[in-house]
Amino acid sequence: MLNEAVNRESVLIAIIAAAGDDGLDRAQLQKSAFLVREEFEARLPSDFYQFRPYMYGPFAQQIYTGIERLSDGPMIETLAGNDERPLYRLTRDSASWQFDLPEDLESGVKRIVRWVSTMSFDELVRAIYYMFPEQRENSIFRYSEKLAEEESLARSFRDMAAGRTRSVDELIAELQD
Numbered sequence: 001m002l003n004e005a006v007n008r009e010s011v012l013i014a015i016i017a018a019a020g021d022d023g024l025d026r027a028q029l030q031k032s033a034f035l036v037r038e039e040f041e042a043r044l045p046s047d048f049y050q051f052r053p054y055m056y057g058p059f060a061q062q063i064y065t066g067i068e069r070l071s072d073g074p075m076i077e078t079l080a081g082n083d084e085r086p087l088y089r090l091t092r093d094s095a096s097w098q099f100d101l102p103e104d105l106e107s108g109v110k111r112i113v114r115w116v117s118t119m120s121f122d123e124l125v126r127a128i129y130y131m132f133p134e135q136r137e138n139s140i141f142r143y144s145e146k147l148a149e150e151e152s153l154a155r156s157f158r159d160m161a162a163g164r165t166r167s168v169d170e171l172i173a174e175l176q177d
Helices: 008-018 026-043 061-071 103-117 121-131 145-161 168-176
Strands: 052-054 057-059 076-080 086-090
Touching: 008 026, 008 061, 008 086, 008 103, 026 057, 026 061, 026 103, 026 121, 057 121, 061 076, 121 145
Parallel strands: none
Antiparallel strands: 052 057, 076 086
């Protein structure tokens, strides 16, 4: 059953909080929210963000409205990232904010944001397109399934070497499917 405290803004804040001090740029925020929706749709409020295929994959304009409203308050700060694009993170004062999200939803948000944060913009868009081909509609991004697979394999090996993911047997089984 859905906890009444779970609303789209609390999920958005949880997504930003999961990024820690590094924060999230707009693309990472959009793609994280999309993946949370895909994995936890039945657990999210009915007014959670509705995504449509856009120039670089899934996009929900309401996320920008929500983040701007939250940035006007004490919770979220907007910084200029390395490339001068906005970067969002929790303010120092709100870093200890407690989420009223079910444990599985909160841990899922953290897992998704960790994954999204490991990729460049191009890798992230290719990964989303690979997993959700319908999101390529309206795209202006040049997509290559071969490159997406190569990046995924390389990322898996890097993660394994760092002890952060599946065993070699699990990876081989995945490649054989």
